[in-house]
Amino acid sequence: MSAAAHRRLATESWESLLRTQVAVMRELHKEPSFKELGSREYDILYNLTRCPSGWLRLNELNEHVLLTQPSISRMVDRLEARGLIHRKTAEGDRRGVLIGLTEEGAALQKEVGRAHVKNIMELMEVALSDDEMRTLLELTNKIRESVASR
Amino acid sequence: MSAAAHRRLATESWESLLRTQVAVMRELHKEPSFKELGSREYDILYNLTRCPSGWLRLNELNEHVLLTQPSISRMVDRLEARGLIHRKTAEGDRRGVLIGLTEEGAALQKEVGRAHVKNIMELMEVALSDDEMRTLLELTNKIRESVASR
DNA sequence: GGGAGATATATGCGTTTGTATCTAATATAG
DNA sequence: CTATATTAGATACAAACGCATATATCTCCC
Known part of the structure; x- marks a missing residue:
């Protein structure tokens, strides 16, 4: 695996985690509580x-x-x-x-x-x-x- | 698997994701940029x-x-x-x-x-x-x- | 094609946030 | 034992936030 692909994998997996947190949070915030x-x-x-x-x-x-x-x-x-x-x-x-x-x-x-x-x-x-x-x-x-x- | 354990697993995995985002963010924020x-x-x-x-x-x-x-x-x-x-x-x-x-x-x-x-x-x-x-x-x-x- | 409702963005206003700084209390060095 | 440095938390103030609402444009239906 190339160094660039390795770097991409690390950042992509982090960004995906971050965006998932945003997406779920946005959904949870609809809760009236x-x-x-x-x-x-x-x-x-x-x-x-x-x-x-x-x-x-x-x-x-x-x-x-x-x-x-x-x-x-x-x-x-x-x-x-x-x-x-x-x-x-x-x-x-x-x-x-x-x-x-x-x-x-x-x-x-x-x-x-x-x-x-x-x-x-x-x-x-x-x-x-x-x-x-x-x-x-x-x-x-x-x-x-x-x-x-x- | 009991309903309670199932519920616990769902919330624990979400909370872990959330806390991980907080921990990593806190670390990234140390960057002077x-x-x-x-x-x-x-x-x-x-x-x-x-x-x-x-x-x-x-x-x-x-x-x-x-x-x-x-x-x-x-x-x-x-x-x-x-x-x-x-x-x-x-x-x-x-x-x-x-x-x-x-x-x-x-x-x-x-x-x-x-x-x-x-x-x-x-x-x-x-x-x-x-x-x-x-x-x-x-x-x-x-x-x-x-x-x-x- | 004209008016009612929907959609995209902006603005007013009170609340919450972060940066810098302050005070008080504890730990450390000489 | 005293002076200095460190740590815990609070406060002042400007910047940024969310909620409610205003403004402008578009869409749809009659």
Whole structure:
């Protein structure tokens, strides 16, 4: 395989992944649930449900969400003002802030998440077989692990 | 396979794709070239290089970029003000606007694109074999085609 | 061919974002 | 132990975004 073809394959597979994300996101955004809770806001709440302790530091959130630190800081302000999350000072490091879901926040995440999962299911199910989904999961995990270990 | 496991597989593979896009994007954004030309701006210029005629309608751009119509309209304003693209009225439809690269815009896209491709190469090459890239390309194409035909 | 509705893009306006910078707290070096 | 550097998060401000809506053109049906 020539160097040029190799380069083309690498960029094409990335671009295809990127465009697929755009296409699916555009489709998911049609869901009315995303009106009351934008996809970035949802992402924050979702990440909070996934962590074992129930609390995440702001900088940990920042690693998972494609937003700058100040943007997350202010988004957390808004979510707190809406009563969906609450802050507390991190023990042992008074600079740090821990974020956790309120009951109301957990309930809203669950509700929006349900609609969200339903839509994703419908999209993925038609497009790929179970084996193909497993392969996709495996390949994307590989990329992520590789990027993380830099 | 149970319905619950099936559902989990569909959402997990999608979330993995999404998180991979975030992780890779975050990495690509470290590239200094993206300071002078944001990734969305780059995306516009890139799309213009890919189309055969060299001209794209605003609404065509809108299909490929994850932005609302007004945002693209204004982004095109800015790119035009910077001399990177130019507008012309579409022939046969005086509502329509065609966008094309200027020489300067084409040159900048090429320059930024070079650095961009180099980084993508380095990321993908380490993570996946050629066969795996081909598989990823195939699977993401399938998803995109499926979503497009709704 | 004239008016109702559809389509393509632009603009007003409030909200959210990113860059740069600030404050407070912790870690490190001498 | 103090001074300096580093890290976590917050804030000021200009730029960019999305939603609603305006404007211009086209399409279709009578």
